[in-house]
Amino acid sequence: MSNYSGRRMQVLSILIVLSTLLLAAGSACAEDFPRIVEHRYGSTVVTAKPVRVVTISYIGHDFALALGIKPVGLRYWYGNNPKGVWPWAEKALGDEVPVVLSGQVDLERIAALHPDLIEGMWSGMTEAEYRFLSRIAPTLPPAAGGGDYDMPWQEMTRVLGYATGRETAAKEIIDRLEGTFAAVRAAHPDWHTKTAVMASIRGPETFTSRDVRSRFLTALGFRTPDAVDALAVGRSFYVRLSPEDLTPIDTEVLIWLNSEKGRPEFASQPLYPFLRAVRTGHEVHADVLLSAALSHSSPLSLDYALSSLVPELEKVLARTSPSASAGGQNP
Structure with missing residues (x-):
């Protein structure tokens, strides 16, 4: 009986330690958010680590994929790939089949994807589009002080990495390429x-x-x-x-x-x-x-x-x- 009780206490102790570690890890993750991103239309608050990301930048899917994010929807620019990506992005996309959004920003189709982050730093979105998209999910428009299509790749990588809780990966990408x-x-x-x-x-x-x-x-x-x-x-x-x-x-x-x-x-x-x-x-x-x-x-x-x-x-x-x-x- 005493041996059984001893083993039971050991198991309970282990479970308590594991629970404490998991709670600590969860708290650490929770403490990482919200993230606040400043931009040309004000600021965006990302309350939790995004899972379903839609990229409406013409090149945004490349940035997401480089960070290990497979967009549920992406904006088609040009090219013949039915998935909307060029050869250098095919491996990172893998077998995923994102919804390909063509033409102007389609608010209804974006909403139907139930995103928890909309990336649009190279999209040419208007302020009116930003305000409406922000009702669907936290939205990242171009940076303040720049044009619609001139954000440096380093800044786009850094912002998206920060907004998605992938700063380390973003820094490694930037450091390597630079x-x-x-x-x-x-x-x-x-x-x-x-x-x-x-x-x-x-x-x-x-x-x-x-x-x-x-x-x-x-x-x-x-x-x-x-x-x-x-x-x-x-x-x-x-x-x-x-x-x-x-x-x-x-x-x-x-x-x-x-x-x-x-x-x-x-x-x-x-x-x-x-x-x-x-x-x-x-x-x-x-x-x-x-x-x-x-x-x-x-x-x-x-x-x-x-x-x-x-x-x-x-x-x-x-x-x-x-x-x-x-x-x-x-x-």
């Missing part, structure tokens, strides 16, 4: 003296220094010409150029987006052959996949963009054009 960019800069000190832009194969149009694509080049050491930013209206992330005046993109490096078949459609313009990057052969023609990776500039797409673009930049910048040294034109 370390990769720093290593590339250190390996190419000559890039620090060069100007570079990304431009559309059509248009022509190019991106200001606040755009995610230009920030990618800045992180590699290049500079966006002041002439590009001077053309921007307000917080616009891109500017349209006149084919009769291409001087804003007369840079040492030109990267043409969605340019799988060579020259831009305005290459027949008289001024095109006189651009420095054209004369020296310092042009990179990015295919659809690389262009999309640069346009997303997410924690998942940046690795692909770096591994694809950096070797191309190394190749073209090692090129010395005979026609350039002779003062002639490329064919």
Whole structure:
């Protein structure tokens, strides 16, 4: 009887210890919330760790997936994947089949997903949309002081990590990628003296220094010409150029987006052959996949963009054009 009582007391003691630990863990988790996120429309309070997340940013699903969150709904931007993600995000999404939201913000469809967090830091949502979405679930609009589509990937990662209780994962992602960019800069000190832009194969149009694509080049050491930013209206992330005046993109490096078949459609313009990057052969023609990776500039797409673009930049910048040294034109 005494042995039985002794064993029973031991079991009870163990159960009490386990209960205490579980309660402590639960209290610690509870103490982590609520989280308050400041933004352009005020502040959002996330009362508990989100489980059902809807991303209405065009690139928000990449950020969620990088943090280990599989959205129950995501916003379609472009591409052919029926799940709404590009190849670099497929592994992180796995077998999940999120609801793909196309077009304008659909309040009814979002509400039907019963989210406990709506991410929209790269969505262009209006204040009216924010107010209504906030009735459905805590909502994260763009940061204060910025444009609709110019939040740096680091800030988007940090905010979403904080709002979902994944700060450690967010910091690890940011530190790793910033370390990769720093290593590339250190390996190419000559890039620090060069100007570079990304431009559309059509248009022509190019991106200001606040755009995610230009920030990618800045992180590699290049500079966006002041002439590009001077053309921007307000917080616009891109500017349209006149084919009769291409001087804003007369840079040492030109990267043409969605340019799988060579020259831009305005290459027949008289001024095109006189651009420095054209004369020296310092042009990179990015295919659809690389262009999309640069346009997303997410924690998942940046690795692909770096591994694809950096070797191309190394190749073209090692090129010395005979026609350039002779003062002639490329064919």
